[in-house]
Amino acid sequence: EDQVTQSPEALRLQEGESSSLNCSYTVSGLRGLFWYRQDPGKGPEFLFTLYSAGEEKEKERLKATLTKKESFLHITAPKPEDSATYLCAVQAIGTYKYIFGTGTRLKVLA
Amino acid sequence: DSGVTQTPKHLITATGQRVTLRCSPRSGDLSVYWYQQSLDQGLQFLIQYYNGEERAKGNILERFSAQQFPDLHSELNLSSLELGDSALYFCASSVEVGSHEQFFGPGTRLTVL
Numbered sequence: 512e513d514q515v516t517q518s519p520e521a522l523r524l525q526e527g528e529s530s531s532l533n534c535s536y537t538v539s540g541l542r543g544l545f546w547y548r549q550d551p552g553k554g555p556e557f558l559f560t561l562y563s564a565g566e567e568k569e570k571e572r573l574k575a576t577l578t579k580k581e582s583f584l585h586i587t588a589p590k591p592e593d594s595a596t597y598l599c600a601v602q603a604i605g606t607y608k609y610i611f612g613t614g615t616r617l618k619v620l621a
Numbered sequence: 622d623s624g625v626t627q628t629p630k631h632l633i634t635a636t637g638q639r640v641t642l643r644c645s646p647r648s649g650d651l652s653v654y655w656y657q658q659s660l661d662q663g664l665q666f667l668i669q670y671y672n673g674e675e676r677a678k679g680n681i682l683e684r685f686s687a688q689q690f691p692d693l694h695s696e697l698n699l700s701s702l703e704l705g706d707s708a709l710y711f712c713a714s715s716v717e718v719g720s721h722e723q724f725f726g727p728g729t730r731l732t733v734l
Contacts, residue, residue, distance in 0.1 A: 554711050554725030556725070608677045
């Protein structure tokens with residue numbers, strides 16, 4: 512069964528303290544892996560799509576990487592405004608269904 | 622602002638009732654997705670439509686149904702409501718089917734009493 516697991520569930524960082532969020536996935540064949548950011552009470556906001564192992568994408572302080580079994584979202588020198596829940600999702604080849612992980616709640620303290 | 626609109630913002634109703642949630646996708650987007658987000662289960666994919674046709678079904682209950690109209694707006698119908706149906710319901714849209722970024726609306730918060 513296709514599955515997405517994110518860790519840690521919650522993370523508290525000091526401003527400027529870099530860290531990584533993990534997304535482990537199990538799919539029969541990966542069509543794409545997606546990262547979203549969600550602020551409380553709002554809809555998720557798209558960050559990245561990764562398609563194949565070895566691919567990397569960057570946006571400001573965020574960098575997403577992909578291997579055959581997991582993806583990492585690296586946050587470099589985070590700021591308080593980076594506080595949010597980060598969601599990972601996958602779509603398997605042969606289906607149009609999206610499977611989301613339960614997210615990592617990130618809190619960056621000033 | 623993602624460009625996706627959802628109405629209503631909040632909905633309070635009683636068990637056993639039926640409600641309709643409405644979604645207007647971004648201009649030019651042909652795909653519409655519906656999701657349910659509850660505290661204990663995270664974001665659950667319900668159903669996807671592309672240009673009026675159903676493309677994928679996720680964890681959608683038989684009491685729930687959806688459709689996409691010729692003008693591309695979509696409606697999610699929830700019937701015989703139960704307490705456990707209380708959740709945030711999000712609509713998202715994308716330009717095509719497949720691995721494309723989705724733009725999420727602000728959601729409809731449904732409370733079943």
